[in-house]
Structure formats: structure tokens, C-alpha cells
Amino acid sequence: MSAARLVAYDVLRDVEDRDAYANLALPSRIREAGLDSRDAGLATELAAGALRGRGRYDRIIELAANRTIDRIDSRTRNVLRLGAHQLLATRVAPHAAVHESVELQRRVAGAQAAGFVNGVLRAIGRQDAAAWDARIVESAASADAALADRTSHPGWIVRALRDALRAEERAEELEALLEADNRAPAVQVALLPGNGLDGTAIDNAVDGELIAVAGPSPIGAELVSGDPGRIIAELGAEAGTVRVQDQGSQLAALALTRARPVRAGERWMDVCAGPGGKTAVLAAEATEAGASVRANEVSAHRTELVAGAVAAFDVELVTHDGRDDDAYGGSAEDGAVFDRILVDAPCSGLGALRRRPEARWRKTPGEIPGLTRLQEELLAAAADHLAPGGILAYVTCSPHVAETRGVLNRFLRARPELTELDAHAVLDGLARKPLDLGESGLSAQLWPHRNGTDAMFVALLERTG
DSSP, X not given: OOHHHHHHHHHHHHHHHHOOOHHHHHHHHHHHHTOOHHHHHHHHHHHHHHHHTHHHHHHHHHHHHTSOGGGSOHHHHHHHHHHHHHHHHSOSOHHHHHHHHXXXXXXXXXXXXXXXXXXXXXXXXXXXXXHHHHHHHHHOSSHHHHHHHHTTOOHHHHHHHHXXXXXXXXXXXXXXXXXXXXXXXXXXXXXXXXXXXXXXHXXXXXXXXXXXXXXXXXXXXXXXXXXXXXXXXXXXXXXXXXXXXXXXXXXXXXXHHTSSOOOTTOEEEESSOTTOHHHHHHHHHHHHHTOEEXXXXXXHHHHHHHHHHTTTSOEEEEESOTTSGGGGTSOGGGTOOEEEEEEEOOOOOGGGTTTSTTGGGTOOGGGHHHHHHHHHHHHHHHHHTEEEEEEEEEEESOOOGGGTHHHHHHHHXXXXXXXXXXXXXXXHHHOSSOOOOOSSSSSEEOOXXXXXXXXXXXXXXXXXX
């Protein structure tokens, strides 16, 4: 039994039994096991693939085993998920996938159910992925249930994403979006202003297949291959000015910094700064333009993450509840106002399912009402501290209509002193290539299947009254 498969199993167990985050558990397990680059790649493919495909694989396992997934021991479930992924979505030879899975079952649970694992995986291996998808459809109670199982998304998320696309009159893109959620995304990079690289350095990096200047963000790039940390170090950029960051996140921050020319001396505020990626973009842009940045985060641990992200820049860091005056340094009446404020609000995170494969199985629709209340409260506090003529950016990494236009429409009705700006025009004006944002109002929704980014929502508000 290979060490890579044991690492992948341990990650699945950590996620399911210990509520671990896969992006943290995986590198930790790889280091502990001392895997070389080849085995680390295999462990990553198996763990991430099994987590993304969990819903689909569970249904296939049910059909092959003729029993519901909750009647299978949790250790065996995870072994079967890994085995199903190898059989249906990788180049691993079928006999090796079955044999290694049986040995893994023996390792994690003794001889218990080893024969069951062998039988179920042999049954799965007798049909290809397309045939199993057809069986999923045939056995489903409804078309929506079939789509949810086949694309490995909880049903409520499928409905929420359809509603968001329908708001743009593009519901026909739903399956393309669900498929995009199940593809491992490219590692995207931000080349922040002040990175110290000249054109030749970046060109050489591109020629050396380290990095490709690609994607919609004007400061964005993608790694071609290799370890991101090593490649970034090889670029020789100023510390902290080249960083891994989704280009949707880059665009969301740039929408605020480039909505209009910056006046020297402007004060900028990031209300919910952790873990600090957007704060770093704000800080780099502020340094170039002569503005200052204050960044707030509600927890001390996350404030430390922000500190690491902005170590190359002069940023005032504080730790408070973003709904309180203390986050802003006092009341507006006492002069604690800002020219640009970013509210990157806590949200369901449905826009980043391709990067956080386990998240779709942890979220519930019952969380949405509490999140929308928090989002509106954060927006209200930010608006109270927005200077006349200042710009407020409302950003979520979610396309859920309740968290986007739902929150925004209610908020604007309650705050007549605010006017919505054309975020479409701002983003189209700064993007490296057309974004195809649709025609659904002034706010902008980015999409994985359409833009190659996380599904970031961006709205810009100006204090005009």
C-alpha cells in the first residue's frame, strides 16, 4: 500500500471526523509522511478529487453496494471514495486501484470489510464513468436530484447557483458552472505594484515555464507548474509583493482602488481583512498613490495572518468587531472617516467551491439568514464612517442572490445618501480582457466557468448625500 494513498485517506478522515480544512491538512500530512514530489502529487490528486466528487462517488457506491452510504463504516466509506476516484477519474490501472484500496482498508480497519471493499470496487470498475452517470440519472427521484448527484453538489447549492444565473438570464450555464467547480483551478498569482521586477525578469520567468502572465486581472499571472513558494522565490521580487491569490480576489480589491484616480493623502479601510490577500492589494496600490490603509479583523489569529500578508507595506492593523466604532478608530463625529472602504464580508463561500473542495459538504442553507444579517450590519457601520464623496465596496465570495443583490437592495433602500456606481464599467475598464459580466444591473458577478476566477460579487457605492 502506497504512502500517498494513506496520506490521502488521512486527509479525508481529518476533514470528515475533525472538521479540518483540506488546504491545511494536506500539506501537513505530506510533510509528516516525507513524500517526494511525485507521491505528493498523487496524494493531492486523490484527496482533492475524492472530496470534490464525494456526492457523485457516494451515489455510485450506493448503487454498486446496494446499500445507503450511511450504512457503511466511515473508514470504509473513505477508502471506497478514494478507490472510486482512481477507477473513474484517474489513469491508475483498475487492478492497482482495487488492490491498493483493499490494502488500505486492511491498514486502517484491519481485515474488517476488506472483502466488501474488493467487491464494491470490482463492481464499480466494470462500468465506465459515463455508464455510472447514466445509472445515477435513471435512479434519481428528480432531474434536480440527478444533476446534484452527477455533479457532486448538494441540492440546495444547485438551486442557489441556478437562481444566481437566472438573475442574469443565463440559467442555461448552470451545468458549465457545476463542472467548473469540479476542475482543479490553476494556481493564480498577484504581481503587486512595487514588486521590483523589470519586464525582462518576468519575461525570463515566462520563458522558463515558471509563470505565465495570463487571466483577467491586470496584476495577475498563473503558475505553469511546480511549487508556488519556490517559483515565487526564484523570481527575485521584493518580499511579499508576489503572492498566490485568485484573480477574482485581485479584481475585487482593484475595483475599489481604481474606481477613480486617487488623491494623495486618502485614507482607506479594510473592515474584514483576514486572511489579508485583498489588504495586500490595497496596501500596494496605496503605497504607489500616497494613501494610507487601516485594516481590521475580528480575531487576533486572523489579524496575525493579515500581518504576514502585508509585511512589505505600512498598514495600520487593529482587532475589533467590524460593526463597532473601535474598528475605525472612533466615531465618524470624531473624524474617523475614510475615503475608500472595503467590506469583504463573511459569507457562505459558495464562490470558491473549486478551491475548497470540502466546503460544499459543510455549508447548510440555514446559515444564510445569519450571514445576511451580519453583512448588512457591517455595511451599515462602514457607511457611517464613509467620508462625503467616498466609495464603499461590498464584496462577497458568493453568488447566492440573498448574499449579493438581496443584501444590497435592502441596504440601499435604507441609506438614501448612498448611490450605486457602475461596477461593471469599472471592472471592464481595468481588466486585461473582456469579462462578459452580463447586463444584470450595476453590480458585477464573476464566475469560474466564464472568467476563470472564483465567483466574486462586487458592488461599489458612493456617498453622495
